[in-house]
Amino acid sequence: xxxxxxxxxxxxxxxxxxxxxxxxxxxxxxxxxxxxxxxxxxxxxxxxxxxxxxxxxxxxxxxxxxxxxxxxxxxxxxxxxxxxxxxxxxxxxxxxxxxxxxxxxxxxxxxx
Amino acid sequence: xxxxxxxxxxxxxxxxxxxxxxxxxxxxxxxxxxxxxxxxxxxxxxxxxxxxxxxxxxxxxxxxxxxxxxxxxxxxxxxxxxxxxxxxxxxxxxxxxxxxxxxxxxxxxxxxxxxxxxxxx
Numbered sequence: 210x211x212x213x214x215x216x217x218x219x220x221x222x223x224x225x226x227x228x229x230x231x232x233x234x235x236x237x238x239x240x241x242x243x244x245x246x247x248x249x250x251x252x253x254x255x256x257x258x259x260x261x262x263x264x265x266x267x268x269x270x271x272x273x274x275x276x277x278x279x280x281x282x283x284x285x286x287x288x289x290x291x292x293x294x295x296x297x298x299x300x301x302x303x304x305x306x307x308x309x310x311x312x313x314x315x316x317x318x319x320x321x
Numbered sequence: 322x323x324x325x326x327x328x329x330x331x332x333x334x335x336x337x338x339x340x341x342x343x344x345x346x347x348x349x350x351x352x353x354x355x356x357x358x359x360x361x362x363x364x365x366x367x368x369x370x371x372x373x374x375x376x377x378x379x380x381x382x383x384x385x386x387x388x389x390x391x392x393x394x395x396x397x398x399x400x401x402x403x404x405x406x407x408x409x410x411x412x413x414x415x416x417x418x419x420x421x422x423x424x425x426x427x428x429x430x431x432x433x434x435x436x437x438x439x440x441x442x
Contacts, residue, residue, distance in 0.1 A: 242430060251323065251411055251433030252364075297364070308377065309431070311363040 215298055215315040223320050228285040230315040232298030233278075239302045241274055242309070243283050246295045255283075255296075288319045324348040327412050327434035334402065335442050342397040342437045344412030353395040354431065355387060356411040364411070370395060402441045409436045 216231045232241070240259050244252040256272045258265045258281065265272045271284040285292055295316045299309040325346045334340050346353065355367040369377035370389040384406075386398040395412055413431040 244431075249409070249436070249438065251325070251327075251413075251435045252431070253323065253433070254430040257430055299364075308366060308369075313361060313363050 215296065215312040217315060218313070219316045219318070221318040221320060222288060224288060224290055226288055228288050228292070228317055228319075230283045230296050230317070232281045232283070232300075232312055234281075234298075234300045234310070235279065236304045237302055238276070238279075238300040239307065240300070241272075241281050242299045243270075243272060243281075244297045244299065246297065246314070248294075252297065260302075285317075288317075290319050290321050293317060293319045323432045323434065325412060325414055325432050325434040327410075327437055329437055330435065331438045331440075333440045333442065334399070336402060336404070338402075339398070339400040341399065342410055342412075342439075344395040344397075344434055346393055346395075346412075346414040346432070346434075348414055348432060350414035350416050350432070351392050352415045353389060353392070354413040354415075355385075355395065355397050356413065358409040358411055358436070367397075399439075402439075404441050407439055407441045409438050411436045 214233050220228060222228055238260055240257055242257045243255040245255055246252045256265055256267050256270055258272050258274045260276055263274055269286045274281045295314040297312055297314045299311045301307045301309050328343045332340060351372050353370045357365045357367055366379050367381045368387045373389050373392055384401050388396040412434040415429050415431050
């Protein structure tokens with residue numbers, strides 16, 4: 210099945226350091242999206258990267274996509290305590306009838 | 322705020338109760354979704370409504386009954402739930418992609434509500 214899988218499951222770093230999370234998927238995709246979720250809240254969209262794009266930036270966020278390896282990474286630079294959250298990737302494509310397929314998320318903890 | 326409001330935020334119900342979850346979006350979107358989020362599991366898509374028509378029902382048990390009276394409102398009616406139905410229920414909306422016209426789901430970004438944390442006793 211086409212399912213995003215985030216890696217690592219949990220990540221704990223010091224404030225100011227960079228955080229990198231990875232997402233792998235199994236079949237060809239149309240788009241890949243990253244979302245963030247604070248504890249017990251809804252998800253907030255961060256970035257959408259299309260299959261013909263290789264890199265995208267938004268503020269302190271950098272997303273890369275390698276379709277040959279079926280993987281994406283989310284880099285948060287100069288992390289802050291407020292970045293503590295769970296981060297999810299979601300993919301869509303023809304095989305899923307364009308439904309979003311979600312990973313189980315990476316729990317990121319930023320230590321002050 | 323994301324423009325998607327869910328009520329109630331928390332709900333505790335017995336297995337014989339009937340309750341409803343409400344979702345309202347103020348974004349002018351035409352697609353609305355119900356997701357179930359259980360601990361340490363990926364989000365599970367339950368229902369999709371596109372222009373008030375249900376286009377997806379991912380094998381959800383009949384004890385969950387959705388209702389979409391208009392493009393801005395979405396309900397999830399609950400009855401005779403089981404303890405394993407305890408989870409965070411998330412509503413989302415989006416602007417439909419052209420793929421929706423063929424009954425598919427959107428690939429545009431979703432706007433989520435804060436969710437209803439449901440506990441079934």
